Amino acid sequence: MASRINDKLRIEIEGAAEVAANLNAFKAGKARKMMRSGMTKALRRLLKKVKAAAPHDSYALYKSLISETRTEKKDKIIIGVVGVAKQGSYTYTTHDGKQKHPNIYGYAVERGTVERYTKKGKRLGRVRAAAFMQNTLDGFRGEFDAIYQQAVSEAIAREFAKTK
Numbered sequence: 001m002a003s004r005i006n007d008k009l010r011i012e013i014e015g016a017a018e019v020a021a022n023l024n025a026f027k028a029g030k031a032r033k034m035m036r037s038g039m040t041k042a043l044r045r046l047l048k049k050v051k052a053a054a055p056h057d058s059y060a061l062y063k064s065l066i067s068e069t070r071t072e073k074k075d076k077i078i079i080g081v082v083g084v085a086k087q088g089s090y091t092y093t094t095h096d097g098k099q100k101h102p103n104i105y106g107y108a109v110e111r112g113t114v115e116r117y118t119k120k121g122k123r124l125g126r127v128r129a130a131a132f133m134q135n136t137l138d139g140f141r142g143e144f145d146a147i148y149q150q151a152v153s154e155a156i157a158r159e160f161a162k163t164k
Contacts, residue, residue, distance in 0.1 A: 026159060032076065034159070036069050038151035039080045042144050043067040047082050049140050053132040054109075061106050082133065110134070 026034070047067040054062045067082045084106035112129030137144075 032071060034152055034155035035078050037155055038148045039078050040069045041151040042148040043080045043082060045147055046140055046144055050082055050133055050136045053136045
């Protein structure tokens with residue numbers, strides 16, 4: 001299931017009950033490490049698909065797309081994020097020498113903007129929503145789950161082999 005929270009995509013892995021049952025045989029830290037590695041592997045594949053779907057008009061948005069895996073401190077939930085890098089972590093220079101941050105552009109492309117006008121009333125237009133990230137996630141959903149489950153299952157098998 002995918003949902004949007006604070007303009008980030010939220011993914012819940014479906015059908016991972018067997019994998020979770022196998023993880024109970026390990027200490028919590030080791031199990032989280034295996035789940036993080038599986039999430040990272042699946043996110044790399046998702047990031048490639050999102051970059052392929054991103055508008056390539058200036059390549060700034062394409063270059064600023066990142067993926068990261070982190071663990072929520074309070075509930076120890078593993079979170080995978082694919083999106084535009086935070087402001088300041090990636091900038092590009094326009095043809096007139098100004099430094100720009102593509103995170104604002106990424107938001108505008110994904111969500112769209114309303115009609116904009118100058119102070120004198122001249123119409124500037126609007127950006128139509130492209131939703132390239134959400135559309136890619138929707139199409140990649142089943143494959144994402146399969147990659148995650150396979151990566152975690154392989155990590156579990158490696159750990160079981162070490163203990164024997």
